Each structure stands twice: as C-alpha cells, then as structure tokens.
Amino acid sequence: MYTEQYNQIFDQCIADYHVHNSVHQPIHNPYEKTAFEHLLYLKNWIDTVQWHLEDIIRDPLIDPVKALEIKRWIDRSNQERTDVVEYIDGYFLDKHKDTVTTADAAINTESPAWAIDRLSILALKIYHMREEATRVDATPEHREACQRKLDILLEQRQDLGTAITQLLEDIAAGRKYMKVYKQMKMYNDPALNPVLYKGK
Template identity: 80%
Template sequence: MFTQLCNKIFNQSIVAYHEHNDVHQAISNPYEKSSIEHLLFLKNWIDTVQWHLEDIIRDPKIDPVEALGIKRWIDRSNQERTDVVEYIDSYFLEKYGKTTPAADAGINTESPAWAIDRLSILALKIYHMQEEATRADATPEHRAACQRKLDILLEQQQDLSTAIEALLADIAAGKKFMKVYKQMKMYNDPSLNPVLYKNEK
C-alpha cells in the first residue's frame, strides 16, 4: 500500500535527521531524484527541520534578532513544503491521468498529497511522543500521560492511512476525481503583500 511506503520513508527521514539533530545539517536523500520516494523523504525532512525550528523559536530566552531570522526561515520552509506537496500531487495527477471519472464521481475535500502532508506530521508527533513516553528523567505520571497520547496518535495514523488508501482506490476506479488548486500564498509574494510592495515605492 502507498501509505506503508510513506510511513516507512517518513520514519527513515526522522531517524536520519536525529542522528545529528541539527537544523543546519544538510539533507542526505538516499532516493533517485525523479522518484516519488525522493519527494516523500524531502517532504518529511522539511517538516522535521521546521518542527525543531518551532521548538527553538519558543525559547523564552532567545535573542530577538535570532528569533526573527528563524521566523523568516520558517516562512521559507512553509513555501518549500507547499511546493513539495504540489509536486507529490503532480505524481498522482500523472498516475491517474488516463482514468475516466464516472458521471457521478465526486471530489474529495483535499488532494492525496495534502492528506499525505498530514501523515508526515503525524509521524513526527509519534516519534517525539514516543521519546516523551520513555524519557528516563520524566515522572511516571508524565510517561503514562504521554503513552496514552501516543496510543491515540498511532490510532490516528492507522485511520488516516486507511482513509488515504480508500481515496486513492476511489480515484483509480473513477469514483472520485482529483482537482488540485495551487496554494496561492500571498505573504511571500512582493506583489501581493502590502508591507512588501509599499516598501518598494
């Protein structure tokens, strides 16, 4: 199943990142650049780096100048994340491009790639909740509470994986069709963000 591949690669990316656990480390993507596996690994790597940037920026003692630099890094990361999601959707558009939808075919609330985006974030939540559930210096109460949360996250991962597989099966069978809208982010565009285009005058 496709989601099994996703979850395997997401876990591989997370483990690879945590070998050094440094937001500045370079990605080492083991997959052929033209493959869907490459895109999945890249997608999760971006998410993993951003996860840790979000942790760093919440340090109450952080230098404001450093915080601003990280905020802008997160903005760039969000744009990269969106771009990769759209590349993943392009893979599905090509894969199912010759499928003729049934006359009564419906559209899903989100594209396959945006559902896979949520699966990537879930993999990160599971990894870090597992850390907390087994943290040696935490109280038994903390570990027990985190284990309960971990159990829910694992159930959520299974449910989301099942839903994604059902969506892909429906698209393949013509019961649903894909319609992808580009994410028209305005804050990064100098021609659309008033703060940016007013400063150009």
C-alpha cells in the first residue's frame, strides 16, 4: 500500500521536528533531493512548522508586531506548501505520462498530491491528539475524550490511505487520468492584488 510508506515518512518527520520542537530549527531532510521521499518529507516539515506557528499566533498575549511577523511567515509557508504539492503532482504526471487511458477513464475530484496533503495534515492531528490522550497532567475525562477523537482520526487515516492507493492504482491502470490546475493565487501577486498594484 503506497500510503503506508507515506505515513512512515510523515511520522518520521514529525518525530524529527519534536526532538527540538522549535519553529526556528533548520530542516535536515534525510532523503536525496532527487527522491520522491524528499518531497514527502519536505511537505510534512512545512506542515509541521506551520502547525506550531498557528499555535503561537493564537497566544492572546502575543505582541502585535510579533503576531504580524508570524502571520507573514504563515503566508510564505502556505505558498511553499502549495509549491511542493504541485511538485508532487508533477512527479505523478511524469511517472504516468505514457499510460494509455481506457475509453471510459474518469478524472478524480482532486489530484493525488492534494489527497496526500490531507494525509500529511492528518499525521499531525494524530500525533498531537495522541499527546493529549496520554497527557499525565490532564483529567481522565480530557484523556478519554481525546482518545475517542484519536480513534476517529486513525480510522480516517485508514480510509484516506485506501482511497489514495485506489486512485494511484486507477491512474497506473489508465482507469483514471490526471489533470492538474496550478493554484492561481492572486493575493501574493503584485500584478493581481489591488492593494499591491494600486499602492505603486
């Protein structure tokens, strides 16, 4: 199953991050830059750092200047996340460029990479919900409630993994085909965001 390997890489990345547990620590991607695994690790690292930035910015006592700095960081992170998703889809497009599709081949509602993006976020939810379900300073009620949520998240990961695997098998067999639309985000583009181009 493809996604068993993906989940292993995501879990490894999250564990690596939490060795120092700092948004400022540099990434040490253990995979060769040309390897598909490198993209998966990078994708999850971006998600993991952003997860913690989202926690930091919700501090009600955060300095407003610091909050703006974090918000700009999150904006950059979102763009990096989108870029890596498109690289992952590029990998699948190239891998299956010579696949002959069947006459009744269909397109999927989302590309493989955007489904993998959800799998990466799910790995983070599972890690942090497991922390809450085993937190020794929390009440038994809190731990029990979090354990129930964790069970659902684990079931969700199983279901999503099955769906991704089926999609990749269908693409490889020509039963489905890929069509990727680049994220045409306008707010980062000085030629498309009115606030930016009117301020010139």
